[in-house]
Amino acid sequence: xxxxxxxxxxxxxxxxxxxxxxxxxxxxxxxxxxxxxxxxxxxxxxxxxxxxxxxxxxxxxxxxxxxxxxxxxxxxxxxxxxxxxxxxxxxxxxxxxxxxxxxxxxxxxxxxxxxxxxxxxxxxxxxxxxxxxxxxxxxxxxxxxx
Numbered sequence: 001x002x003x004x005x006x007x008x009x010x011x012x013x014x015x016x017x018x019x020x021x022x023x024x025x026x027x028x029x030x031x032x033x034x035x036x037x038x039x040x041x042x043x044x045x046x047x048x049x050x051x052x053x054x055x056x057x058x059x060x061x062x063x064x065x066x067x068x069x070x071x072x073x074x075x076x077x078x079x080x081x082x083x084x085x086x087x088x089x090x091x092x093x094x095x096x097x098x099x100x101x102x103x104x105x106x107x108x109x110x111x112x113x114x115x116x117x118x119x120x121x122x123x124x125x126x127x128x129x130x131x132x133x134x135x136x137x138x139x140x141x142x143x144x145x146x
Contacts, residue, residue, distance in 0.1 A: 013125065013137055015049045022052050027097040027129055033064040037074075038093030040125055047125065047139065049093055053078075063108060064096050092120065095127030103128040103136035113140065 019038060026034050038052035056070030078084040094116055096109075105113075105128060113126050117140060126138045139146070 011045045011047060011139055011141070013047045013049065013139065016051065019049050019052045023095060023127070023129060024133070026052075026054060027099075027131055030059065030097065031099065032059040032061055033097055033099055034059050035064040035066060035094065035096035037091050038095060038125075038127075039087055039090040040092045040123075041090060042123060047123070049125065050090070051087075052093065052095065061099070062101075066112070092123060093125045093127065095129065098128055098130045100131050103130055103134045105136070105138070113138075117142070 023036065026036055034054075035057055036052045036054050039050045041048045041050060053074070055074035056067065058065035058067060075088060078088055094113065105126070109126070109128065113124065116124050116126075120140070120142055122141075122143050124140045124142075126140070128136045
């Protein structure tokens with residue numbers, strides 16, 4: 001059997017510098033866990049995180065809770081703006097900080113991504129970051145099953 005390395009198989013994730021700086025600032029300014037949502041576009045096997053947004057949420061030392069009210073308020077405000085529906089439809093990133101802890105996902109993190117996955121048609125990206133500038137990025141590609 002011949003095995004051939006497929007150079008273009010592994011996906012690449014790019015983060016716009018503005019989005020990266022916003023995430024780092026959210027983390028820097030909060031002594032508690034804090035979460036954000038972000039937009040992402042896929043082109044071929046490349047994923048481009050274009051922007052991130054804060055919304056009302058319950059934050060604690062070791063958790064951040066996305067509330068239905070906070071998410072609905074954020075969505076309604078965004079959709080009411082010009083181009084807001086397109087932005088909402090590209091909201092395929094959920095990130096949050098672990099403050100000073102490792103970026104390994106917790107059981108709650110895995111449960112939360114399962115909730116997002118229920119509504120995702122093609123892909124979803126989870127980011128876990130901390131104050132040491134460690135970033136863990138997980139890609140869930142529902143079309144290829146990876």
